[in-house]
Amino acid sequence: MTRKCHANEASWTHGENSLGHMGIVSSRTSLWVIRKYAVLALAALRREGVYNGLGQLVVQWSFDRRHGLSAFLPREVRHEASEPEFRISDAMQYQGVDPRLALETLNWLPMELRSNATFVDYGCGKGRGLAVGILAGFRQLIGVEVSRDLATLAERNLQTLRLRHPGVRIELQTMDAVRFQPPEGPLVVFLYNPFVGLTLERVVQRLADHATRSPVYVVYINPRGRSAFLDHGFRQCAAWPGSQALVLESGLTSEVLQGRSLGPRITTARSVTSE
């Protein structure tokens, strides 16, 4: 993932819609998408090998089709005039989460937590993480996204799942995550490496403050900023092989997760040594 703003990004405003609904994109957008996907595909192939790398792309594509999403294509983040304090240098570009890994991680949490806690996807992009949250059984979900375009796409993407899960409350907040005040009560924070640096630091600070009143769990995929949580008193309670995903808990949560049996892909915090 890059953190640079891209000059071509304005051409993205209708890019995914055209692609998703008409199968056409402008040549400038096509070139950007092809380049982006070539880089992502190569990285996936190098990391996972040909079979698993291609398999992952197929999993993402078929997940989107099954649940009425159009969340496959990456997109650069841009400055929003409404958010003068937004630190674009901290922001990661949009890329949808691997739904299999996200679901496995969320399913590890106790069921009672999934029905009681508010699920917050910081940097929800086009809404794939929220879709996984709904499928994992959360009843109250909030997506926070700085980009107005992406939040609009997320709203559209979640229409099918809203109809299929009428009792579920989904809210989208278009704002810099730094300004977002989470609702009172237990939280499950979902992060697919949305931002780093001071932005992450401020969000973690707010979550640590929240954790003095209510339990906070953090499901962190591609956890580049793990140390920010550890520095604020969170504890790592589970990690997936290669540290591709972690679950962290605040001080108030330990009894709830104690005694959880770990799935076969999970190793305990003690056996994870690298960041």
Ligand SMILES: C[S@@+](CC[C@H](N)C(=O)[O-])C[C@H]1O[C@@H](n2cnc3c(N)ncnc32)[C@H](O)[C@@H]1O
């Ligand atoms: C890697 S994507 C995560 C996508 C989504 N969570 C998912 O799981 O599919 C990172 C997202 O974070 C958003 N983002 C970056 N900085 C942000 C900030 N300060 N406030 C809110 N959203 C931010 C980007 O616009 C992008 O959509």
